[in-house]
Amino acid sequence: MLMIKTVLHFDSVSFRYPKQEKGPLIYDSMKFTVREGEFVSILGPSGAGKSTLFRLITGLEQPTGGKILLNGEYFSNRLGHVGYMPQQDLLMPWRTIWENAALPLQIKGSKQADMRISVEELLKEFGLGGHEDRYPAELSGGMRQRVSFLRTILTGSQVLLLDEPFSALDAITRLSMQEWLLKQWEKRKKTILFITHDVNEALFLSERIFVLTDPPVSRMEDIPVPLDRPRTLKALDIPEIMVLKDRLIDQLRTKATT
Amino acid sequence: MKKWREHTYSFILLVVVLVLWEAIAFNIKMTFILPSPTDILMKLWELKKVLLLEHLPATLCIILIGLGISIILGVGLAISMNSSKIIEKAFYPLIIFSQMIPTIALAPIFILWFGYSIWSKVLVTVLITFFPITINTYDGLRAGSNDLKELLLTMGAKKKDVFLLVNVPSAMPHFFSGLKVAVTLSVIGAAIGEWLGAQAGLGYFSRRMMTQFDGAGVFAPIIVLSAMGIMLFLLVKWVENKTLMWRKSE
Ligand SMILES: Nc1ncnc2c1ncn2[C@@H]1O[C@H](COP(=O)(O)OP(=O)(O)OP(=O)(O)O)[C@@H](O)[C@H]1O
Ligand SMILES: [Mg+2]
Numbered sequence: 001m002l003m004i005k006t007v008l009h010f011d012s013v014s015f016r017y018p019k020q021e022k023g024p025l026i027y028d029s030m031k032f033t034v035r036e037g038e039f040v041s042i043l044g045p046s047g048a049g050k051s052t053l054f055r056l057i058t059g060l061e062q063p064t065g066g067k068i069l070l071n072g073e074y075f076s077n078r079l080g081h082v083g084y085m086p087q088q089d090l091l092m093p094w095r096t097i098w099e100n101a102a103l104p105l106q107i108k109g110s111k112q113a114d115m116r117i118s119v120e121e122l123l124k125e126f127g128l129g130g131h132e133d134r135y136p137a138e139l140s141g142g143m144r145q146r147v148s149f150l151r152t153i154l155t156g157s158q159v160l161l162l163d164e165p166f167s168a169l170d171a172i173t174r175l176s177m178q179e180w181l182l183k184q185w186e187k188r189k190k191t192i193l194f195i196t197h198d199v200n201e202a203l204f205l206s207e208r209i210f211v212l213t214d215p216p217v218s219r220m221e222d223i224p225v226p227l228d229r230p231r232t233l234k235a236l237d238i239p240e241i242m243v244l245k246d247r248l249i250d251q252l253r254t255k256a257t258t
Numbered sequence: 259m260k261k262w263r264e265h266t267y268s269f270i271l272l273v274v275v276l277v278l279w280e281a282i283a284f285n286i287k288m289t290f291i292l293p294s295p296t297d298i299l300m301k302l303w304e305l306k307k308v309l310l311l312e313h314l315p316a317t318l319c320i321i322l323i324g325l326g327i328s329i330i331l332g333v334g335l336a337i338s339m340n341s342s343k344i345i346e347k348a349f350y351p352l353i354i355f356s357q358m359i360p361t362i363a364l365a366p367i368f369i370l371w372f373g374y375s376i377w378s379k380v381l382v383t384v385l386i387t388f389f390p391i392t393i394n395t396y397d398g399l400r401a402g403s404n405d406l407k408e409l410l411l412t413m414g415a416k417k418k419d420v421f422l423l424v425n426v427p428s429a430m431p432h433f434f435s436g437l438k439v440a441v442t443l444s445v446i447g448a449a450i451g452e453w454l455g456a457q458a459g460l461g462y463f464s465r466r467m468m469t470q471f472d473g474a475g476v477f478a479p480i481i482v483l484s485a486m487g488i489m490l491f492l493l494v495k496w497v498e499n500k501t502l503m504w505r506k507s508e
Binding site for chain 1: 403405406408409410411412413414415419423424427430502504
């Protein structure tokens with residue numbers, strides 16, 4: 001059997017925000033594993049701690065207890081090891097498109113001239129050719145998200161964390177962005193963790209769905225998506241998936257109300 | 259063209275005021291108290307050499323040195339306050355307090371300290387221009403988005419990178435706002451300084467004319483002073499537009 005590498009492992013991780021010392025735990029000795037090349041969606045009601053999970057993985061927060069392993073290794077400082085794409089595009093309004101995309105390269109100390117060529121090539125590939133020297137305010141929401149995604153790719157990390165990247169987009173743009181993201185994922189062989197509120201989005205994109213309950217969470221429900229690739233939107237209408245969809249929606253709804 | 263049309267109404271108002279002024283001055287016939295606009299223009303023409311070649315450079319020199327010191331002092335202070343809570347706690351209230359001091363009342367003391375040299379006037383200018391630069395730059399440095407800073411940290415950025423890549427660019431528009439206010443104030447500061455004691459300068463010249471009951475001679479250098487203030491303001495605005503090209507796209 002082929003050995004598949006584990007890229008992310010939570011080993012009994014507990015967490016509460018340091019400011020709320022007496023507050024409730026958000027995670028209570030939680031365990032899960034993500035393997036190389038997977039596409040995992042994280043689904044949960046608002047306030048469940050989805051963004052907190054990403055803050056822990058990136059190293060912006062440190063666990064209160066337990067360990068987080070990246071590629072099987074333990075780092076006390078994980079900053080700079082995973083690519084993180086925030087919910088708002090967070091492009092710098094004072095930088096041009098290519099300068100924004102090149103940000104991680106600049107932080108790692110690349111030379112201006114070397115960056116320009118490689119970034120320009122990628123921008124073309126992302127359908128942003130000819131926009132290199134424009135400013136973010138001149139681009140549409142979908143284009144800005146693509147720049148933000150490219151910036152995440154250019155961190156060079158194997159693991160990409162995407163926090164509701166398409167939630168601000170209209171339904172049509174969102175669909176095309178989802179298809180586009182799948183293409184990029186297949187092509188670049190990255191591992192993606194994807195936070196979303198949208199059950200359809202999770203089913204369409206991912207191989208597994210983690211469902212978060214209200215805190216404190218000690219175990220996320222781990223639901224495999226029984227669909228082959230390449231997927232089409234029609235595939236979401238087969239009975240098996242419809243049942244799964246209803247189940248997920250029910251689960252989210254009861255959790256949001258109780 | 260559109261830009262000019264925007265100012266049509268203020269231009270009409272200005273002409274109306276000038277005509278009224280001319281009419282009143284004509285009827286009062288006391289040029290030493292109220293010279294008419296045409297009197298002032300004629301005086302300006304008559305004195306153009308002295309004003310532009312002798313007194314304008316003296317005042318401009320005070321303004322530029324004063325602004326230069328204010329920028330260095332203000333930006334330095336803003337950066338220090340941004341980087342250390344203790345410095346912020348120590349300086350911020352005092353900087354605010356310094357604005358309650360009536361600088362004009364203190365100015366005679368500066369003359370005692372520095373005599374009629376340029377430095378007494380520079381000090382007055384610095385005292386009233388460093389405030390808008392410091393406060394605006396400081397606010398600007400703190401305006402950098404927290405989310406953006408955290409994003410940079412996840413990319414492995416160091417504290418210094420975050421400062422240079424987020425804080426400094428976020429502070430630029432604020433810095434220029436402060437500088438524009440400072441430029442306007444600097445003209446007033448230099449003029450006040452010169453009133454109190456100088457051997458040259460537009461403010462000094464205006465005051466000297468006052469003692470000679472030459473009304474038009476009082477106004478003429480003030481016109482030059484205002485024109486210089488406007489030029490400096492436009493210059494800063496031009497540099498601002500060049501530096502902050504991205505704001506045009508917003
Ligand atoms: N910086 C912080 N300091 C203290 N508490 C926080 C902080 N950020 C989030 N929390 C708390 O942690 C809990 C989880 O927040 P989190 O942002 O992870 O939720 P989420 O699942 O991402 O929600 P949403 O879907 O609305 O984005 C919430 O109760 C929130 O109040
Ligand atoms: Mg969130």
